[in-house]
Amino acid sequence: MRIPCPFCGDRDAREFVYRGDAAPRRPTADDEFHDYVYLRANPAGAMRELWYHAQGCRSWIVVTRDTRTHEIFGAELAKDAAR
Amino acid sequence: MSRLAEGGLIDRTKPLRFSFDGRHYTGFAGDTLASALIANGIRLVGRSFKYHRPRGILSAGSEEPNALVTLRKGDRAEPDSRATTIELFDGLAATSQNRWPSLDFDMMAVNQIAAPLFVAGFYYKTFMWPAKFWEKLYEPLIRRAAGLGALSTLPDPDSYDREHGFCDLLVIGGGPAGLAAALTAGRAGARVILVDEDRIFGGRLLGERYEVDGVAGVDWTNAAVAELASLANVRLLLRTTVFGIYDGREYGAIERVADHLPQPAPGQPRQRFWKIIARRAILASGAIERPLVFGGNDRPGVMLASAVSTYVNRYAAAPGRRAVVFTASDSGWTTAADLMTADIQVAAVIDSRPDGGVSASRLPHDVETFSGAVVVDAHGAPLRGVDIRAADGRIRRIEADLLAMAGGWTPAIGLGANLGSRPVWSESIQGFLIDVAPPGLQPAGAAAGTFSLGAALADGVAKAVSALADLGFAVSAPGRYEASDEPSGVTPLWHVGGSRTKAFVDFQHDVTDTDIALAAREGFVSIEHLKRYTTLGMATDQGKTSQLNGHALLAAATGKSIAEAGTVLSRPPYGPVAIGAFAGHHRGAGFRPERRTPAHDWAASQGASFIEAGLWKRARWFARPGERDWQETVNREVTTTRGTAGICDVSTLGKIEIEGPDAALLLDRLYINTISTLPVGRVRYGVMLREDGLVMDDGTVTRLAEDRFFLTTTTANAATVMQHIDHARQVIWPELDVQAVSVSEQWASFSVAGPEARRLAQRLLPDFDLANSAFPFMAAVETVWQTLPARLFRVSYSGELAYEIAVRADHGEVLARALHTVGQEFGATLYGIEALGVMRIEKGHPGGGELNGQTTAADLGMGRMMSRKKDFIGQVMAARPGLTAPDRPCLVGLRPVDPRQRLCAGAHLLPGGAAAVAANDQGHVTSAAFSPTLGHSIALALLAHGAERHGERIVVHDPVRGPDIEAEICSPVFVDPEGIRVHG
């Protein structure tokens, strides 16, 4: 599998660390922390997810990928991702 | 000898000696082991899996289910190798498998007598009584009988390499379709990789006698390959099997670099693992001929017709003297013609199609032919004759030592299903074809069901043209090829009824027609259940020749069409791949890289023993002559450090620089304690939590400037913490203006600890005021050592007066030497991580045993460090009841009541007198050591209500290692609890 790092270009997935659903935003209210820490989207289909280019440019990126086909639709730097 | 007098793509000037089961034979360069065996008249090659039936050679390619041998000997022995793909080399030694004592006389063949019991799934119904007998009796028996070849158990002596390929077009298979595709793309200027698993290109052309553009197929191939080789944008890979298709248009392939040699040259890898990224790909993998299912179809001497042609045409080896051809397709007639051209007698051609006889005119002279007829039983091992049932129902025996069967062709589309799309049935070709192809891939030629040569060539061109168009390459004049073609019609015959002997569907696994019927009867009617219940298609050939016949039989048994019954998925690898090839360089000591500190070699010269700490090699201790054991060495290192001074390499700690206007703010959010109040030039101990509230890591934070900090992490967590910080600043709080970079590799650092540490350090830095007043505990400074930037920290892990000195890594060894030289004047010792560990336990500092991802800051006695005045990662979740429960085990010290006894980490803690059951389990020992300072064993432990129980006695329960020990609970700080020494 190749992950399209917005900075480095397409790279072997082995260079990356994965961290799931990119949607959760760190909450401010205490009672929202359970969901933030434990409930991440796990859809069968397109998903925006976090990857860290650990053996590359060290960017956290948001990749849009279909979890059924592994097809990748695009990627952007997490710090630029729409919030 | 069965070698034909002339012809074939073998080099008769290069005879090669080889042995099979200890007997010696000769073949020629260009032979496979199978063709050489055939040329030597050997017909019995192996034994089947379950019934141990004698087996010969079925095919001439990688689909072979029967002719499996163990190739080579000793540590290079390779069990389960297909004789049909082994290239002959001089001195080749092969042995047959799965027989005892010999291939001709196999005791295990008694299984055949019990065969009526050994039907599909029989083992699920028996061997259950008595229960204990399974492991002791039944299973060992089954296991011994099963399995094929034996593994040497010696380390593989060969090496494996890897390579990465990138291209516009990958062409998988260099038969006519693949060659035509590669030529088209190569001429258009695209970057092309053409692979074939054979030793030469040509595919079926090598085994056929067709012509292309008026020249022999082989000559056309040679010209095509020569042209391709002349193109700089084309890469040709022979002996290379594409074994799998993966995401991102990635193709895995194995190049057999040296398998055709007696052994690899020095430094030469045996095989090379390719990862190829191809924008487009063409699957021109051809088609595989199907056997016919009739009684005795597994007997040595019964072969695929196309294989017969290949042996005769390509290898000039005659698989028999008197042949019968049994065909359901036109290609059987081609084989009959090939045999006759080679002067091999064709006793009869039996075509199951009522109108099959029309092809008789294709034969050069008269042969007895039967239409609408079948072979019902084959006799002899090796084959002596066949019983045929003519159209009128009469049975007739025909003597023959070779039966060529042509059941039709199955496109070799296994790779196309690798991404999970099931092939679909095609009525027109009576076979399964790729439905949804992997992105960028198109099948071509026989793999696309385009069987005839002319059409396959044209399809190769057309598919290449379409791929090139996608990529924006212009093709000016696509090639057109004229082929001397023949019809390729087939009317499948899935099963011959009325046989009296076993009819095999899956040869290697001994799955018969009746097994399939039985499975259906027992409810295993899903194609996937059928597979698992009968093991159809699960052998080393993955059912390349058997799958479709089996599925057709299931369809018939359940009254469905083949399209409804469906087929199973082919998974990688397409052909079996040596595990060593996937591992490549990363085995043995090269499994993972090794990290060495800058002073590693110097430490070794000082007598250091090293130990793994993650990827690092760290000095464990520095033994001196005369020391009896490591304990004595470590005791000395600790005692000398505490009494005088010690020097320790701490370069492995993770080191991170954090800069920017918001650096302090970020650090406040990362650590449980407040960092923003830290003055410049000072160090603070800090603890980080994960967002779930459990401790992630601990370390020090130094403020180098108002907006510049230097962090240390534990050796084990360096990468995790860096990732965590990047996550915090890029994902959680991208609005912060803060930069972070790892400088772990930049600094070599050494700890100098002990009462003499100041004097020692002062000698190193004569111009710097190290007095307590000027440079107190937890002070830090960027300074200069000799002419180099250096950093000095007054921090202590050992609990002694201590300094950490760091210089650029490339000067680390120089610093180590300088410290040692000065140290010797003071009687300082070098110490390793074992002594470091003892001293940290003596001081009650948490280490690996305590920072195990399951503890909270409070568990470790650091609950009060958690600031309430700010938000930090983990704060909220750390407050959950489960993480704040008063009965959570917390950090205590333990000392044995009998000071001669030793405590061990991993022991559990039980109240005195309580039964050794889980209900009484109150905690466990996290770290333990012998304390030379106290003269007895000490330990840290996590114990329920531990903080309130100092002075109590408890049982240290360690049944996996030894008897219970009584211990006294105490403070985790064993040495200098007031912390006077560090301030000294």
Place this chain on the structure above:
Amino acid sequence: MTRFSILSLMKNAASGHRNWQPTWRNATPRPDYDIIVIGGGGHGLATAYYLAKNHGISRVAVLEKGWIGGGNAGRNTTIIRSNYLLPGNEPFYEWSMKLWEGLEQDLNYNTMVSQRGVLNLCHSDAQRDAYARRGNAMRLHGADAVLLDRDGVRRIAPFLDFDQARFPVTGGLLQPRGGTARHDAVVWGFARGASDRGVDIVQNCEVTGFLRDAAGAVAGVETTRGTIRAGRIGMAVAGNSSRVAALAGFRLPIESHVLQAFVSEALKPVIPNVITFGAGHFYISQSDKGGLVFGGDIDRYNSYASRGNLPAVEDVCESGMAIMPMLGRVRMLRSWGGIMDMSMDGSPVIDRAPIDGLYVNAGWCYGGFKATPASGWCFAHLLATGNPHEAASAYRLDRFRTGHLIDERGAGAQPNLH
């Protein structure tokens, strides 16, 4: 139903095996049941079996979207063991081990439970101590555990790399009662037992929605084969837990990840036990057919495709070669993947769902095969009585809220690290 024995086998052989009956009834769904179990994997079928056997409830349907055993039950590396550390886990897995030990006689089906021993290798003092901690915990729970030194390991597995290894073997933790079982037979055996007791096993029946009553409780399911009613519904859909939960309108602390497994060409017996590597991700055993069945770490990205990619393959093979250099010339025959419900603390959930009448059995990660009998037993208990079985009492859904986590590895809320 014919009782299986060597006698019945011989009798049937005499009649050309023409009289065997279907192993289970391939049922057509009825309009309503007392209990519906979603998922015809090992857990769903075992649940149905024990509902009928232990609780006398047989108006039960098992709804399977494909063919039974086609999920993880048919894809796993068949290791059974009860070598857990934490008090929330160990009693449960030890109970499962005990059920395995009597399963064949109970089911009258040879599931080939083979107690050949599970050996976890260790490579450092710290790891040895962690294994000691675990072994001691197992012993406190009445399970068997033996801590081996290097020579002890060498006696069992002389073919390991003791000399050149990057991370030398220093010892191991052996559970002699651990081993393997024939995965497909477990599915078929439970199906046969359940079907025989009246349970309807319905294949090609995918649950696509839930029916609710006026009070909001579940009242049945919508399926690809129509509406089926029941007041109590248990979901045991492994890798699809999040999807089925979403149909019911709630979220689970689970991510679906792919784990690959591999089998080699068949070899004569060479690896006696189950062996796991401690300095990398690799485990291996040899099937009765002779194939070396092995695997390692998950692919580490969310997936619903039952297949993986090369990095995980490389990692597994590197790790295999690191401890068993004899594997170099062994050829991998097939690879495949299964979708696992990786939970946020690496431990499962057997609990009520936040919706009345709906019950969750999920989060088994890569270790739920060994749990099959106990999971079925405990889930049946919960479905039948409404109360958690004591062996599974820690597997609560609200533990993430309360902080009573069961995190064997200490990896935190990061499913792909468990």
Place this chain on the structure above:
Amino acid sequence: MAEALTIRTRSGFGLATITARKGVAAGAIGQALGLVAPAGPVWTAAEGVMLLGTGPGVWLAHAETVSPFWGDGLRQRLAGLAAVSDQSGACVVLRLSGAGARIALRRGASIDLDPAAFRPDAVVVTAIAHIGVTFWQVDAVPTYDIAVPRSFIGSFHHWLDVTAAAIRLPVPASGEA
């Protein structure tokens, strides 16, 4: 056919990581240093200083200098614009040259090094044999410089030796530049 490959260990250079402050564009940083700071994974050079783009807003500065305080100087020049960390001791830089250099790197890294695809000024941060490395092409011979974290250099050499042997290359003893 033996492809040429020479391997030299470089010395006497300075290395530093430069990370732009939030909102500071590459242009400003380049200006402060007297060259064009690349915005992508490529390098630029002027007056003995090279800027290698290794990440978004992150560069590795490489200078032919021997001053141990070079990093501090850089920090002063970029005050307010970027964070600077000296890395002069962090890496061993090897220079691989000859047709074999491309083959060796291709065997190690999953990067398309074909001249048709690889820019002559490209910078690659990747992993070879599980070791995180940074390499860039110096000339069309081709010659590459590759920065290997110092603690890994032994293992990297081991990989390089085996790989060089595998492509049938005589491995020259690595000498100081």
